[in-house]
Amino acid sequence: MTAETVERVNGTPLPDEPRFEYDPVAHAEAEAIRTRAAAEAEAARIEAEGRAEAEKIKAAEEAEKLRLDNERKRLRLEKDQADHAAYMAKKAAEKAKADAEREKTEQTKADEAEREAQQLAEQERAERWWKWGARGIYAVGLIIAAPVQFMHFWDPKRPFLVAAPGLLEGLALVLAFGAAWAVAHRRDVAPYRIGIMLGALIAAAINLYGGMTDPEIGFNAGLIGAIASLGGPIVLMAYEHGIAQKADGIPSWRERRAAERKAAEEKKAREKARRDKADAEAAAATAKDIAEARAREEQKRRDADRQQHHPEVWKVAEAMRSARGSAVVTEQIWADAWYRVTGSKTVGITPEIEELTQAAQFRMRAVAEAPISGPLSLVESHRPPHAKRDPNAPDGRRNNGGTPPRRIPGDTAAPHPIARTQARLERTVEKKD
16 A cells, blocks of 8 residues: 555645754753753852852851940940049049148148147246246345335435435336337347446445445345345346347357257268268279270270281271271271171171071072972872882782783763763864864
């Protein structure tokens, strides 16, 4: 039966049937596109995951950074608070100390003022007792001496002589008042004192004469009257003398002696300080002379040593010393001369020494940077050491007479489809070329 081709169906021509032919290149390209798309999708996924993980890590780092920043701020705030508390405590302690010192100063001033007040009160009390005591003694002397003089000058025929005792005793009293006025007005009191003593001596002589010549008076009354005539004015004059010295600011004998003792001590201290200063200056001068002598000896030794071992440099150094006007070859001059002669800025280094140094450094670098071979080599340091085999030991491979095994299909895993497709594409391209 012959098969006939159907060209129409119900009068309608049939379309051409598509023919599907296998195109390995297109298939490989499609496979490559699919693989590339999958790889790109996987790469995008990995990149997205990596970006998300990086964002997560970055967020964690930012959170940790913020936490550390907050922690540092908290610690700084606590430190500032502690410093402020310490500062306030220090200020409070200083204020308390200042208040205590001020209270102590005020208490010291108050105690000093109280002592001065007590001393002033004591001085006023002593002066008051001394004042009224002197006047009392004068009044007692007047009471004793006046009756003796009245008895001596009493004469019924010449009654006016009864006023003579008032004249003699009043003379000393009035002159004593004048001396007090002179002290109060800062005047010279010497004339008043001379007048007081003359009046007192006259009254005392009259009392003593009356006691010796008049039996009614008696020697005892005349003697005590003379003493009274002298004692009262003398005591009053001593009182006025002390008041005058106080008013004039004249130091007392005790004050003068204390001032002389203090001046002697200060003079002694100045003399001791002057002697100590002179001794120190002499010791410093001696030490300076010794140091200069040692420096000169050291300079001589240094010059002789340099002239003996480095004559070329020494000649240049001497020329530079003379040109610069220096007395000796200083270290700066010697360093400049060494540089001019040897070319080295380091004193003591010559070209020969520098050559040996460079060679030694090169050898050291070569030894230090050369690769290590043998059991200490870093190349085989990751391989564990193993014992050497006995030369007479049998071959450890399979029982094939020592011949390596033959490779057969299936010994190794088959290549990946993508690899096969890539290889086929490469061969196709090579054929087209």
